[in-house]
Amino acid sequence: MRRLPLLEVSQLKMHFDAGKKRTVKAVDGVTFQIREGETFGLVGESGCGKSTLGRVLMRLYQPTEGSVTYRGTNLHALSEKEQFAFNRKLQMIFQDPYASLNPRMTVREIILEPMEIHNLYNTHKARLLVVDELLEAVGLHPDFSSRYPHEFSGGQRQRIGIARALSLNPEFIVADEPISALDVSVQAQVVNLLKRLQKEKGLTFLFIAHDLSMVKHISDRIGVMYLGHMMEIT
Structure with missing residues (x-):
């Protein structure tokens, strides 16, 4: 079809x-x-x-x-x-995974931010569960959520950028x-x-x-x- x-x-x-x-x-x-x-x-x-x-x-x-x-x-x-x-x-994945992630925010905060701005999900706890699910979906361990972007390789950073883009469904x-x-x-x-x-x-x-x-x-x-x-x- x-x-x-x-x-x-x-x-x-x-x-x-x-x-x-x-x-x-x-x-x-x-x-x-x-x-x-x-x-x-x-x-x-x-x-x-x-x-x-x-x-x-x-x-x-x-x-x-x-x-x-x-x-x-x-x-x-x-x-x-x-x-x-x-x-x-409509979301965007950017070219440079080094420049497109805020170095002062943890991975958890980076992925949470769009959900908080758009007031998705009922509680903060529910959003945290979504963060873990998204990290797993892009091939990263949820334990990585407390780390900062500089602690990751370029490929891992781009996966974080993809998870952020997916956070608003x-x-x-x-x-x-x-x-x-x-x-x-x-x-x-x-x-x-x-x-x-x-x-x-x-x-x-x-x-x-x-x-x-x-x-x-x-x-x-x-x-x-x-x-x-x-x-x-x-």
Whole structure:
């Protein structure tokens, strides 16, 4: 059975003012769909606009033109209150596991924070149980929750970042080059982890990378970007 589109991008543009009447067209008229339950791989050379596109989908940037529609709702036309509710459904795994985790917070605090902000679960004890479950789900022992990020390897830190992204039970995750900062020996482990979590939790991914072989391994369909344009979808 053909899967329905979860997210639809139409004629999306993200232009930046570079001064002296110069404009950088990071994303320039991109249109595509991501179907529910699939992994859509996005590849292209550095500077082609793929990470900017991911950030627009997460509403970290307000697009210059075009629309991003999620289950029929225009994400960039939401009120502040509606945006807060949608934040639970859309999460992001960042490229650098060293920079994306607060070094002054324990692993427990890092994973707890989104649940506390969105007031998930009835008690603090219930949230702590979820933290332990998430750590186990990403292949880390719950006893690690009292440690700080600097005590972990790069691959382990990225697993913590994945656990944080899962803490709000999202439907859609933007994985922005989640393996590029990791050792080659660890990359396949993280990719296989994402595939397993997708199957278990019914997740939909936008997987951004420049390594075509790894994208081919994880993706159902692949979009190729060049100079802000979507050149091909296979």
